[in-house]
Amino acid sequence: MTGMDRPRRLRRTPALRRLVAETSLEPRQLVLPMFVADGLDEPKEISSLPGVAQHSMDSLRKAAVEAVAAGVGGLMLFGVPRPEDKDGIGSQASELDGILNRGLRALSEEVGDSTVIMADTCLDEFTDHGHCGVLSADGSVDNDATLHRYVEMALAQAASGADLLGTSGMMDGQVGAVRRGLDAAGRTDTGILAYTAKYSSAFYGPFREAVGSSLQGDRRTYQQDAANRREALHELELDLAEGADIVMVKPAMSYLDILRDIANESTVPVAAYQISGEYAMISAAAERGWIDRRGAILESLLGIRRAGADFVLTYWATEASHWLS
Template identity: 70%
Template structure:
């Protein structure tokens, strides 16, 4: 039999060759670290469902932020967990609410050295756990929720957020937030739109991370996992309303959606993807049971998200990965 004339394996032969011809590369600045700060804590509290992730105190949040910045991580996305919750999420807009205090802490500690992002959603602050204000029949009132989002955006901007992350999937949320920011002169504060956010089962561990009070689900406002083309419509609306960046969430189960958005010539803003809690927990759990090589799985999962088109990746491994990349360690 004739020997092959084409030998693609030549370009896979050594680590040095593979590095030279790699088409997809991770960089620390591509990564954003999601962080949780809880008002009632006096010391950090580990999350059982997300090994290595904690709910922070204000002091430990500052220390962890300094570590992340030193590692070269590109940004921080902050979630707040208040002591008191009510039907409209009042703590989300109070200047002394935990999220706004934490943003101010970080702006003073690392402001200018990183991109400070704030989750703009009511689910952590409401006693019912939904992302908006409820009507009498229990459904989320889209337009009443937009007013709360406007107020949240102004409060987060005043506290020091560079970007506000509109994650609630209310119709018109980006336009409402942009108008509110502009009305108070906060024209430099950007809007990081969760453009395509799906009603995923993989959010499970996040419920522990924010002490979620949710009963039921969010399928009446987050996107149906069965649908693909509506993601482009959602993203197009967000860009038209003034989004500065757009995100696909979750990442790993929605790489087709991510590739659609990132490859769309009409999308002229940076595209991000969020490797969510369940995606993180699956890899950690499988590795803990000896079923997979943890380090390789972490790197492979992040590479797949970048390969699909994400310019920015939110991941709970951001600091670890950034440190190893900066150290030139092999995976």
């Protein structure tokens, strides 16, 4: 070997490795998804997501303060209505006194000046059929009728304090419809976090428990097919043209190639969502002593960052931020 053939020189000490690290992982790059449930007086643990809970309004405020103190970049809020408040069009989603909008106001009051508040702009938690949109007479999801509901949701969420709206339903034209609706109402400062490439995945299972999903059937007619890669770039082109401020890939783990493709082409920041199934798998393996929990969490997050995410939605955001700080 010649002197030119020893890349291990730069791996020899922690200080050297830190000096030449190509990818960083910082608290500001982590966003905490949170669930607020109607009718709770105290938090309720989600069995398939150890350490994650449906929050009461009081515990939501407390957890938000802790997350912000740890340095997280933002909070993404999901609402969980009472089963009896669900209906075919997800009426509660756009009501100012609905659980999600009340939760957004609580976050805005508690931590609104010190973090980025994001809202899930989708109907699935609020519909009695569990789909992300309004159904046609034949039971299929009516894309264009759903867009009207998304605009109504968006206006309520913006009025309730959301900085970014997460258009997660994968309806065609959703970003443009929401942008036009916000602008027409004078909400030009409210941004859109577009779920640009959201794939139909087996790894959403624990999330369905977290939001008390009423899903009947599946979402394959509107979420992307796991077999397709080029299609994600088509979705990116559309979302950028419609005014997306940030684009996102979901899930992260099995779609790092998609994330890299999007990051290579996007002219706006790129996010990725480390979803419930990813969290559950690492948690379960760690509980059995099969992997090092902290090491696996940080490595998984670093891998998502390395693939091109400017920030990552992860249920470990607060805990990982404490470690990184």
